[in-house]
Amino acid sequence: MNKIRRTEFGIATGIFLLILFSLLYKSVVYNVFDLQRDYGWKFARYHQVFDYYKHYLFPLLAHIAIVYFSFVFVHGVLVPRFYEKQRYTLGALLSFPVLMSLFFIIWVSDTWLYGYLFGVYKTVRGVHTHCAKAAFLLTFFYVVVYLIYYAGRYLFLTYAYERVVNKSWFRQSLVDGAVMAGIIMFWLMVARNDDSGFVLMIFSVGIFCAFMYFVAMHRLYPRYLVHRNKKVLVQEMIGFWALSFIWMLLTAVQGSFNSGAYYAAGLVITTLVTAIAILPVAWWIFTARNARASTLQGLRQALTHTEAGLDFLRWQINPHFLFNALNTLYGTALQEQATATGQGIQQLGDMMRFMLHDNTLESIPLEKEIAYLQNYIALQRLRTQGTPDIIIDVNIDEALCEHNIAPMLLIPFVENAFKYGISQRNKSRINLSLSCTNDKIYFDVYNSIHVNKSVEIENESMGIGINNVRQRLNLLYPGKHDLNIRETGTEFFVHLTLVVDPAKNDVI
Helix, strand or coil: CHHHHHHHHHHHHHHHHHHHHHHHHHHHHCCHHHHHHHHCHHHHHCCCCCCHHHHHHHHHHHHHHHHHHHHHHHHHHHHHHHHCCCCHHHHHHHHHHHHHHHHHHHHHHHHHHCHHHHHCCCCHHHHHHHHHHHHHHHHHHHHHHHHHHHHHHHHHHHHCHHHHCCCHHHHHHHHHHHHHHHHHHHHHHHCCCCCHHHHHHHHHHHHHHHHHHHHHHHHHHHHHHHHCCHHHHHHHHHHHHCHHHHHHHHHHHHHCCCCCHHHHHHHHHHHHHHHHHHHHHHHHHHHHHHHHHHHHHHHHHHHHHHHHHHHHHHHCCCHHHHHHHHHHHHHHHHHCCCHHHHHHHHHHHHHHHHHHHHCCCCCEEHHHHHHHHHHHHHHHHHHHCCCCCEEEEEEECCCCCCCEECCCCCHHHHHHHHHHHCCCCCCEEEEEEEEECCCEEEEEEEEECCHHHHHHHHHCCCCHHHHHHHHHHHHHCCCCEEEEEEECCCEEEEEEEEEEECCCCEEC
């Protein structure tokens, strides 16, 4: 919550500084006599003396400052310390002087900002009454706006924040939205002028700069990471930048400009700002975001491998003893002519060897994963060979399967099928197929589900193993896999497609 309030404070401060900069910028850059003419014509109309600083700059600064500091105090102190802790009485007592200060300063600043009204009303009291009414309505408006903002904020934090706060797209949308809003707001502040043509031109420049930032972040730079061709990048930049000609032309037509001065100025400003500021800033944010994402991806992968290794070491007590025991049992079975038993022991030994040696690697040949699958299925056939109602259909085509794959990526789906798809009392069926092309691996598993098993599956959220594989796929093969899982009351389907790189002979 403190982080959210700091973000809100930063946004409010940024808006305040932008407005402050806009006002002071004009005071420094423009000639004071031009400012007198642009903003003092109403005073001249009613035969009042106009001073740019007393009747425009200082009143607006006071107005903006009291609104900003009132928001900071109410939202940062009163609401969290009193209202949110249900200390309503004390909160209301402290809110009253804040509202009165807001009303009074707006009232006083309006008497200077609209000083020409002294030439409209017959009495000074009439002017003060007019400004007091306007200040009251504006204070009430600010209160309503804050209540609407706080209500929306409360609903978002209560019902949506936890669901989206950890999503990368949410954080990226916040940053992009803030940058684009800042760009448009900056140009809006610059566009504060009585010349409608100038205002329209500057506002159009702001819209196009925000558009170019969005295009760079979501089109130009992501594509550049794929093709790595600077010539193509420059061509695409020029193509999108060329839209500024059409955009500024439409702006000129809309504004009914009598000359091409504003049109030419808009093109020059758009070109310079886009090349010097927008595209470099977008590149800096894009690279920082990608570096952070790569760091997090590496940490997640390292954590996944570490946790898997720890889980593996928990049962890796004495592998040599286990292998020696299995070899002894295998020899005894052969001496007693128990061929099936000996074959099962050998298959179990091969599976354990795979778990001990290959399961800790980042990638293994797909043929080893297939061998593990075949050994596992063979042992399951031994367990169910006396039950004719259990049908196990396996179709593995190893042609073109000369790819590498992360270990133990396919077996959880098969384990799930045998765990929930086999019944000693009802007809059961498991179908498994695996095939490859030069650039893809296809894996399908189908199994029946029995009534007593479906409840168990629901309680276990389709099994811990499948959820683990789903996470590993997202971490190890982002955007390079297609996992579809469908369930009915009596059937369970899994389809997995992995995209492979023929050149590297590996899953990418």
